[in-house]
Amino acid sequence: MNFLGSMNLAVTLLVMLSIASVIGTVLQQNQSFQDYIIKFGPFWTEVFNSLGLFHVYGAAWFILVLVFLLLSTSVCVVRNGPGFIKDMKQFSEKLSPTALKHQPNQTTLETNISAEDQQKIVSVVMQKHGYKTKIHQRDDGSVTIAGLKGKWNRLGYIFTHVSIIIICFGGLLDSNLLLKYRELTGNLLPETRTVSLDQVNQKSWVGPENLSFRGTVNIAENQKSDVLFLPYENGYLVQKLPFTIVNKDFRIQYYDTGMPKNYESDLELYIPGQEEPIRQTIEVNKPLYYENYAIYQSSFGDGGTELKINVYPLLSPMVNPLALETAVNKVEPLKTPVGRFRVEFNDFRNFNMVPLSEEEQKETGHKFHNNGPTVTFKVRNEQGKAWEYENYVIPNEQEGRWFFMTGVRNSPAEPYRYLFIPADAKRSKNRFFNYLAILNDPQKVRRIFQQQYPMAEGMDQRTYQLQMRLIEQLMTLFRQTGFAGISDFVKKSVPEAEQAKVSDYYFTQTTFALQSAYLELLKEEGVIKSHQEDIPDFDKTWFEDALTVVSSLSKYGPPMYFDITSFREIQATGLQITKSPGKDVVYFGSALLTIGVFFMFYVRQRRLWINIKPENERLELTLAGKDNKNLPEAKTEFDKIVEQIQNISKQA
Amino acid sequence: MQTQTIMDSLQEEEKRPYGIKDFIWIAFVILGSVYSYMQYGSLMDVYEVGILAGTAVAMIWLGRFWPSLMQMTYWVAGMTLVALWSYHNHGNVITANEQAFFLKFLVSSQSAIMWMSALFVLATATYFFALINKSQFTAKTATTLVWAGVVFGLVGMMVRWRESYIINVDYGHIPVSSLYEVFILFIVLTGLIYLYYEQKYKTRALGGFVMLVISSAVAFLLWYHFDRGAHEIQPLVPALKSYWMKIHVPANFIGYGAFSIAAMIGIAYLLTNRSLQKNPNSSFAAKMPSLEMMDDLMYKVISLGFAFFTIATILGAMWAAEAWGGYWSWDPKETWALIVWLNYAAWLHIRMSKGWRGTPMAWWAFIGLLITTFAFLGVNMFLSGLHSYGEL
C-alpha cells in the first residue's frame, strides 16, 4: 500500500508512460505486417511484435501501466485526501508558543496598548488580508488568534488527482477491452480479406451491445448502410449499427487551388420504432449527435460514378468502337482479337487543378486551371500484368492547340507517361481514329500512295512494285514500333556502310506514305479538293501532333483506347461513427483537472498565528506564518503584516 | 479602538485605485470589440462572437492586472488601423503592399514581421551588452526593443489576418494555423511572458538568455520564409476551419513560451551556479539575480506553462472529438503533447515531494525544452499524423 501510493512510483509511472508514448510515435503504428518486415527484417519484426510495439496503445503492458497509474493515484488520494480535508478546516489555534517559534516565518513584537485594542487590530488586519480567524484563550492568560487563507489550494489537490482517476476511467470505458476479452476467449476474429459483406467471417461481426467503438463507412449518394468497419489489429471488424443511415446528397466545394474547401452530406437516420427519420446535414467540424453516437464527416470518395465508354481498338483497319456502360469500382471483362482482358475502373475525379505559370496568371487572372474530369482504370491481361491509365474526358489547350490527354504507367510507383491526342477542328477525336484506321491497313495506304504517286515514266514495273511492297512493309513496321522501330530495323539488318543512306530513304518513303494517307483523309473530309492544294496551318500541325502519338502507341500497352463519352458523377461520403460513453466522463474529469490545477498553483494556503501575551503592563506578541509552499513572497507578505500591525499599534 | 479607524489606516496602502486611464481602457476595449463585431460580425458564428466577448472581458482584466499592456495595445491598434486604412485607400488589393508607403515599409504583415525579427535580434544583443557593461540605460533600451518587437509581431498578425481576406475571401483565417504563423505567435507570446516577469521581478539580467530562444525562433522563421516561401497565405484544409483553433492554439503557445523561458532561466542558473562555485565573488554572478530567485522564477513559469498546457491539451481533445471523431487518437502530436505534460508533472512532483531545488531542476527544465521543441517542431518534421498543418 505504501509503495502503491508513493511519489516514487507515481513519477516512475509517469516516466514509463512517456517512454511508451514515444515508442508509439516513433514506430509507425498499425501498419501491415509486410511493411514491418521490409523495414526491420523478420527477426526484429518478430521481437517487436511479441512486445506489442506495433500496437503500443493497445498492448497489455501499456494498459497495465495505465491501471497502475490509476491505482497509485487512487491510493494517493485516499491516503492524503482526508488529511487535506481536515487541513482545510482546522486553524491549529492551539499550537503552543514554542511551536510557533519553529514556523518558517516568525517574529516577536512588544506594544503598550490595551489587550482588547491589540486583539482588535490583529483581527482586522488579518481579515483585511483575507484570513479567516479563530480566537483561542489560553490558560496562561494569553490569546492566540489563528488565521487561515486559501484553503481551496487543498481542494485543488483533490480535484486534480481525482480528475486523473476519472479521466483514466473514462478512457478505459472507451477502450476496446470488451473486444480484447472476446478475442482472448476465441469469440472474435478480425477479417483480413477484402470481400463483400455477406462473405465476411461470422466471427468478425460485432453487435450493438458493443460498449464503445470508432469506425468508418463510405456511403454512395442515395445509398444506405447499417454497418460500420472498425480497424482491428491486422484486419477489421464489422459493427452492426442500431440504425440505418441514408446519404441523400453529398456536396463538396473547392478553393481555386483545387483543394477541398468544405464538404457536407445530407443524412437521414432511420431508427427502428420511429416513423420519421432524423434529417441533418453534417460537415467537417459539425457532426450529428444521436444518443451515445456521433456521426462525423471525415472523408469522401467516388461512390460508383456511371460511365459510358467507347473502346477503340488501336490496331483495327476500321473505326468500330465497342460501347461499354459501366461504373467506377466495377470490373469489366473484355474479349478482343488480341486476347482477353479485365478492366478495373478505379476512380473518377471531377476536377484536376494545375498551377498556371506567371504569364498565364497575368493573362487569365487565375492561379490555377481546371483540366477537367479524369477516369483512372487498370487493364489486366490473362497473365496478370496490369497497365494503369488516367484518361481526361475533355480536351485541354496547350500552345493554342487542343489535346486529349491519356496517361499510362506500369506500376503505381511510376509517374504517368502522357500521350496527347490532337483534337480535330470540331474538338473531337474522330479524325485521329479515322486516320489511324487507314494507317492500320497497309494495303490501303499502298493503294492511296499508288494513286498519288503513279509509276513515273521510264520506271520499270518491277522497281515500282518493289517500292510499293516496301511502302506496305514500312507501314506495318511503323504501326508496330513507330519511327524508333524503323531506325532499329535499319541498324539490325543493313550493313553499317549503307545504314545512313537506307535509313534516309526509308524515312522519306514512310513520310510520303503517311502524308499521302493524310491528304486522302483531308480530301474525304472536304478540307482540300485536290492533293496538290496547300494545306491550312491547323491541319499541318495536327498532322505532326498525330504522328507523335501514333509513333508512341506501341508503348501504350494493350491496343485499346478508352474514350469516356459521358458520365454521371456519384459521390460517396466517408463517415466516421463513434459510440463513446466515456467522452462525457473524460470531459467532466478535464473540467475538474483545469479547476484543480489553477487552485493548486494560484491559491496558496497560508496560516498565521498571533499570540498576545500580557507581560508587565506591556504586551508581548509572537507572530508566526506558514505557507504550504515555501515561496519567497510568503516572507514578504508576512513582513508586511508584521509592519502594519506594528504601525497601527503605535498610532493607537 | 474602532474597527473603522484601523481600516482607515490600512486604506492608505490600498491597491492602485481606478483612475481615468482605466476608464479610457475599458471604453477603448468595448468600443474596439463593438467595432469589430459591426465590421466583421457577419463572418462570425455564435462561438466566435462568444470568443470576441470573452476576449474583451479578458483584455479589460489584463489591462488592470498588468497596466503596461494598455499602452502596448494602443500601439498595436493604431498601427493596425493605419494598415487597414492604407489597404482601404488602395482599393483593398494585396498588391498595395508594394505601393503604399506605410504598407511597404512598416505595417504590411511582411514588413511588420521583418521589423519584429530585427528588433528581437537587436534586443538579444543589447541585453547581453547591458549585462557586460552593467549599464542600466542599455538594459532599459533592450526592454523597449522587446516591447517594440512584440508590437510589430502583433501588428503583423492582425494585418495578416486582414490580408488573408483581401487575397481571397475564401482563404480568410486567423493567422495561427500554419507552422509559419504559429512561430510568430510563439515569438510574441514568449516576449510578452518574459516582459511580465522582468517587470515583476525587477531584473533585466535574464533578458539575453530568454531572447536567445526567441532569436532562434526568428532564425527559423526567416529560413522558413526565404527558403520555403512559407509566408505565403494558403487556404485552410476543412478540418482546421473551426472556432476551436482560436482558443486551442494560443493556449498551447502560452505553454510553449513559458516552458522555453523556464529552460533559459535554467541555463542562466547553471552558469551562475558554476561561476559561483569557481569563485564566490565572481563578477558575473554578481550581475545575475540570486540563485533562489531564479529557482523560484523557474517554478512560477513552469506552473504557468503547465496550467495553460493543461487547458490547451483539453481543448485540443475537444476539438479532435469534433473534427476527427475521437477525443484521443494517439496521433503523434497529441501523444507528444501528453509527453510534454507528463514531463512537467513529474518535474513539479519531484520538486514538491523531494524538495529538489537548483541544479538538477535547472537541467531538467532545459531538457524539458528539448522535449517541448520536439513536440512543437520535430513531430511535424519527422512523424506523420493527422495534424495537417505545416509539414517541413
Ligand code: HEM
Ligand atoms: C498523471 C498523474 C498526476 C498528475 C498529472 C499530477 C499533478 C500534480 C500537480 C500539477 C501537482 C502540483 C504540484 C505543485 O503544486 O507544484 C501535484 C501535487 C501533488 N501530487 Fe500529483 N499528480 C499525479 C499523480 C499523483 C500521484 C499518483 C500521487 C501519489 C503519490 C500524487 C501526489 C501528489 C501530492 C502529494 C502533491 C502535493 C500536494 C500539495 O502538497 O500541495 N500525484 N500533482
